[in-house]
Structures are given as structure tokens and as C-alpha cells.
Amino acid sequence: MSTLLVAGISLFAPMTALAQDAHVAPVKEFISKNVETWLTDPVVIAAIKEQNATTAGLDEAGIDKLDKEWRAQATATARPMVDEVLGRELSKFLMAKKDASQGMITEMFVMDAKGLNVGQSDVTSDYWQGDEAKWQKTFSAGPGTVFVDGVETDESTQALQSQASITITDPETGQAIGAITVGINLDML
Template sequence: MPGESLELRISFKRLLIGLLVTVVPISLAGIYAITRSDRELRHTVGTHFKIFAEATAWEVGEFVHERVLETGKMAASNAVVEAVMAANRVWEGMSEAAVADRIKRVEDSWAGAASELIVRQILSSPAAVELRKYRDLDPRFLRMTVTDARGATVAATHKTLDYFQADEEYWQAIYAQGRGAVSVTDILYDDVTKANYIGIGVPVLEPGTNRFIGTLDALVDVSSLFRIVNQAHPPLNLRTSLLKDDGTLIASPEATLQANLKSPEWLAVQDALATIAGRQTGHLVTDVPNMGRRLIGFADTGLKDDYQKLGWVVLVSQDAREAFASIRLVGRLTAFLAAVGLALVTLFVVYFSLHRRVVYEPLKEAVAASPAKQPEQLPTAGTNN
């Protein structure tokens, strides 16, 4: 009839079965998804840390490569090449003994007034003027020295400690037994300029033949390199460090190279850096002494492939609880919803069991206790009522 409303009735038992079939699998699937997604999300966060470390390592590498290229341009300049070739012509026709004797006489008088004339010539030569122009354009170049094929100083931005450079380790590295090679030192400290620097040495080559004819050595201030590391990712509260390949801190928020400290995270990552799989993963979670459990991303600068003394590594780390805070919140929320679903189903099952026992058991007992009802007999034909 029009006035009647549609009423849908479902038995409690069927409702309970429906909940068991739907809610329980969904809740179990949610719990399984939590465990699986938690691992995946942790891996994703760790990969982000690896990317941060790689980005900083790339900047560090570019800093060094660019300074090497600039030093090479200086060594190829006309003023430097001409000065070196002119100095080498002085030795032509002289015996090795005469060359050694002349170099020794200048070297012996280098620290005294007797060397003032030759020092003035070296510092005022066109090549020295050219070097000072480069230094004025880029103050990161602290000092530059040019020598000839014998190791005698030809031009410089300053008076060097010695006139003869061929007995120095850095010069031999550039000379490379006459082949000529690029040489970069590890970070050192210059007492004169009060700055941390790397020494970049490049060969001066003869135009047309590329034959070794001399050297150019530059001391490059690396304080801007420290700023690259210390200013990396500050909004994210990440601890970024630049290390030597023995774990010594070059730059970090808490320490400088002068402190000569070892990174507390180094012991945790050095084994991973030693394997291809570890380098490819690029991150790990580990307990660090005095720092607690931390997520660490790491990346090799790759400088050692070109410069043997620069086995530098970048680490990016953060407290693990802070790093995985967002994952932990989502996981807990999902687990809570799954637990609520299972709890509701459990309550329904308990309620159904109790309700059935309270309602139906007394009815069964009442039916069992009542006498059986006899069926009525119908009157037969011919019988009076």
C-alpha cells in the first residue's frame, strides 16, 4: 500500500557473518600492508638521504675540478709558457755540474740580502704579474709558483721559502718522471695566510709537442668548501659531514679539520663503502656511540679516481626517530584503524554468543519442561455430541 514503508530486515547472525567476511580480511590486510609499506617507506627515506649526500658530494667534487681547470688555464697562458721557455734556455749548453752549482749558489743565498735582485726579477716578471691578476680575480688562489724544467723558481706571487723546488714532494708529483701530471694534495694549513688549503700542481707544456717544460703550483683556500658542507640542507635539520677516507672530519657542524677528530658515524659506514652493494644502497640505520640510533646517507666524492690523496666522503645523518616520524605516524594510524575493526568484530561475536545464550537457552529449557500436547480427536459419524 502507498502508506507502507519499505523495511529491510537482516538477521543478527547474517550481519555477524558479513562483518567477519569483510572487516577481518581488510584489517589483516591492513596489518600486513603496514609491515610491508613500513620497510618500503624506510628505504625511500634512506634513498632521499643518499641523494642529499650525493648532491653535496657533487658540489665538493665540482669545487676541486673547477680549481684544477683554472690552474691549468694559468699554466697554459702565454706569459707563463714564455717565462718557462726563456728560463730553460739559460741552461742550454751548460753541463749538469755547472747547472747544479749555479742553482746551489742561488739557493744558499736565497734567505739573505744577496738574493734581492733575483727575487725582484722573479716577482716583477710578466708571468708574476699575470699570476697576481688571476689571484685578484679569484682570492681563493692564495699563492702561485712557477718553475722551469730544472725546478728553479721562475715566477711567483710571493717570495718562496726556497729557490729550488725539485727536491719537494709536490714538485716530483707534477714532474712525474718527465711525463708531467696533475697533482692535488690533501687539505693542509698555511701558517702565512692562516688558511686551510689544497695544493694544485699542473705541468707547463711546450706548445705543439706537449712536452714537459715546467710546473705551476697553486695553493687554494678551501674555506668556501666548508661552507658548502655546513650549509647543506639546514631546514631539514640534517647533520652533514665531509670526511677523509680514514674517518677524519674535514668539515661538520660541530668540528673543523684542526680538531683532528674522527667522525662517530664513520665506523658504521666504512664497511658499506667497501662493497659495491653498500655503495649502491647508500644508506643504513645503525646505533652510533653517544648519538643513538641514526639514519645515515653516504656518498663518495669520486675525487680519488683522479687525485689519489682526495678520498673524501660525504655523510648526511639524522636521528632515526626524527627521520621516520612521518612514517611512524601513518603506520600507527593504520594499525589503530585495523585494531578497531578487529575489536568491533570481536565485540559483535561476544555479544552474539552472550545474547544467544541468554535469550535462547531459557526458551529451550521452557519448551523441554512443558508437557507434550495431545492432538484433538475428531468425532466419528453416528456419534452424538
Template sequence: DEKDRAWRDAGKEDLTPFIKELINNKLSERLKIRTDFYKEKYKHSVFSEIFVTNKYGANIAQTGKTTDYYQADEKWWQMAKEDGLYVEDVEYDESADVYSVALCMRINDKAGNFIGAMKVVLNIQDLIDIIKELEARGAREGRAAVEFKLMTKDGKLIYAAEKYEVLKDLSDEEFFTKITDTERFFTVMEREPGGVEEELFAYALSKGYKDYKGLGWILVVEHETEETFAPIIKLRNILLVISLAVTISAVLIGLFIARSISNPITILKNATVEIGKGELDTKIEVKSKDEIGELAKSFTRMTENLKRTRDELIATKDYTDNIIKSMVDTLIVVDPDGKIRTVNKATSEFLGYTEKELINQPVGTIIAKEEEEEEEEEVPFKGTRLKKLIAEGSIRDYDMTYKTKTGEKIPVSFSGS
């Protein structure tokens, strides 16, 4: 307790001899070599903090001064000891001064006995950069702006395209109240009450991977209704990819790092016992050069996984865009008032109109009237068939007749939803 109080009373830059001894021991130096390597390579702190405790919860190695010396009363330490692996949700890490996700794992000796725990603080900047790259790519290609929001399951904001406050509570926002556990669900809603501009909101929920339940993060994508919404639905895979990358990283770190430091931790444990008996001259000799190589491999594999998943995501999006551009079937989007909102290139060429000539025109401009609808009202496709579509959710293989710009009538088989 006295060491913990003295530790907390010391300022962040005020390193007592005891703190300096921990930060500069051999295991701490090895951990700092790894974190500094990736900081130099990627120009920011990928792993902003790593520290190790003994089985009593006291720090025995660390890359920098932590907020507390004694960790056994912390939830992460208790969960890692009990479950073997625990992933903390995103939060501000006071020790590392970053917003991060913490990977916490139990450390056993060769006999399977608990000898300590390790916490790796993973900076979420790489995850945010993936989303920023998608936004920049869309802007370069001249598409309408796509806005992203990444939130925790409780509605705390992690990232937004516009200016934002990290971990701001959005749970009372109207769009958040419409989010359910159903994937691939989206809804059209007004961006501002009483406004005429509409926004298409699509979202995806993190479901974890195998035994890992995931953090339940929510990715919300806002897109203008004039843009085709098929790519937006595909973008729900972004959060799944992120969740998979975090899971793979946690598993690799648990398997490789815990194995690589088990022997040094045993030596440190024995030395700690001797020091506790008063043998202050006890030397801590850790000579495990090969295990440092294993540690490097695990970090390298994790970063390669992040790059590979980002490249696969970009390739998937390009594939979807090419499908829409090369679509040969006619596509028409109609609002509830029977006005045309969107047509594709195939529709314009088939009927002899330009896209500008059809937008905001009644659908009757291109669909011939039928007797049953003329009896009900003057506007085609605003009677029985629209009621059938609303009631059933979809129509398939419905016989209708197109009317071209020259007045020619062309029978077609129509499907809609």
C-alpha cells in the first residue's frame, strides 16, 4: 500500500529511484525496443503502453510510468486472471495519454500455474485511419460525401467524419434509438427536422469471432439518397473486418508474447521472492535472445493482418462499384408519391430519355396506364400495385408495359421491393 501511494503521489514525469529501476530493468528494455520499433516504422505509437505484473498484481516491468503500481484491484487484471484473455472497450488511457483498446492476458508458468498478467494498450488510430482512407477515396472519385460514425454499443462516439468529441454520449440521438440487433437494416430519415434533404442511414453491429464475443461496436454510414445504396450495405463489412483484426491480434499476442516472456517472468518471480526476504543484492539475469525474435514475429503478423484486411476491403468496394456501373437491367427508384427519384444508364438508353428528363417526373411518364388503375386514379402505379408492394414488401415477375419517349409501348416483367 505504501509503495502504491508513493507511486500515485509522484507526478507523471517525477520518477523515483524505485520507478526508474522498474522502467529500466532488462524485461522493460526489451518491451521498449519493440514499441519503439513500430513507433519509428509507422510514425505514431501503435502500442502506446505495455506492462507486466507478478501474481500479486505489482508491476515488475513496463514501458513507461503507469497510473498505479498495484493492479490486482483493477477489473482488467481480475478478468485476465480468471478468463485468460480480456479485451477492454475503447477508453482514454491516462498513463499512455491516448484513446485505446487494451488487450489483457494471463501468464502461466510451464506447470500451468498463474504467475502474472500483462496489459498491452493498442492505439486505435490505425483503425480510424482505415475509415478515413475510405472517406478520402470516395472524395477523390467524385462520389457524394459519405459520413461515418463509429460508436461503442452504449452510444459513446469513437470517430465521426465531422468535428467530434471522443466518447461523447450519442445514446439520446434519434438515429441511435432506431438501431436494433438486426444486421443489414437501414432507414431513410430527415437529416434536420422539417428539412427537405434526406439521408440514408445504414449500420452494422460487431458480433465478435468464434469464442470472442466482440465489443459490440456500431458503425453508422450516412449517404445521400441520390447515390445507389448497394455499396452502403456492403460497407457493413468494415466493422466485421476491424473486429476480426482485433481478435486475431489478441490471439497472436496471447500465444506468442505470453510464451516468449514466461521464462523471464519465472526468473523475475524468484528474484522478487529473494528481494522480499531482504536479499537486496540478488541479480536478475534474463538471457533469452531467441524469445525476443518470437515477440517481433507476433507484432509483425498483427500489422500484416491489418494491412491485408484494409486492401481486401478496398478491393471489395471496387468490385461492387463495377457491378453497378455495368448493370444491364433497368433500375428505377420511386418515392411514395409516385415520382421518379433515380434511374440507371440502362433505363435512360432503353426508353430514349436522359436522366435529367426523368428525375422528379411521375412514374406514369414511362409506364403505360392500365384499365384497373385508371378506374382508381389518374396516376399509373399509384393504385393497386403500389398497395400490393407496400403490403407484401416485394413484387416479382409482374407484367407491365414501358412507354418510351417516342410513345412506343414495350411489355416487360417487373420486380420491385
């Protein structure tokens, strides 16, 4: 009897994986039609290039220091580092794009060549994304890469969502210079 149960579970495991991945194609289509078109906007490219020049010399200890500082400020009353990033032209650009999506986009943040946040629509829990799949499976994979993560339930809205991450490429050189992660409300797709 237990052998039969194990066999039954293993037969259904691929179906569960297929159901879980059903969101990937519609998310990629949304990204292609609604996000990729503005990833070469001068506001996006200039902000990433500027930060890449600033952070190029950072080592792991420097990155960890910035990330710890961000984490301490993310939920604090006084948060100069967080407020500086949210006040950037790129962050305002992302906030406007999010607002224009009428709830389809739940969050956005752009990362540099080190995986550090350059701009964002909302406060993230950490500043360094370089240790996460959203950066590793896009920037490290090079131009033209789109990575769609699994389905999650947004704690505040209870909506199903997924994050899509895309490599951002310098239109002049064709080289990867950063990445963006976009939260997509799957209930609205």
C-alpha cells in the first residue's frame, strides 16, 4: 500500500510543477509588451552607469556594510540612505511606471553590476540583491535574459504575484550593466 502511495505522489509531482509554471509565459509576455520598451530610457541607463562607476571598487566587505546599513534603516524613522535612493530620478521614474500600471506592477527595483539597488518604487528589505536568483540569473547570464520566479502570495494584499527579472543592457555597447526586478500581480494577468 505504501509503495502505491509513493508511486501516486511521484506521478502527480510533474503536474504540480506544470501548474506552478503556468504563470511564466503570461508574465514574460507582459514584460515584453510593457516593461522592456522603457529599459533603455536615458533615465534608467544613466542611473545604472553612474552607480556602476561609484561602486566598481567595492569589495564584499564594503557591500556587506552598505547592506547592513540599509537593513537597519529600512524600517527605522531616520533613514537617510533609503530616502536618498527613493529620492533619485530613477526611483521617481519607477514609481510613475508602477502607478501607471493600475495595480498590475506591485514593485520594481533596478540593480547595478554588483547587485546593489540603484532605484526602486518601494522600500526593499535589503540593498544587495547580488546573492539572490533575481540578479544571478539575469545580470550574470548576460543581455536578453528574463528570469521569472515562482508564485507567492503578497502578505499585504493577499494577491498572487511573481517577480520577473530582466538584464538591462547598455544600448551603446550591448553589454549587461544591471538588472531590474518587477513584481507582477498574477490575479490581474
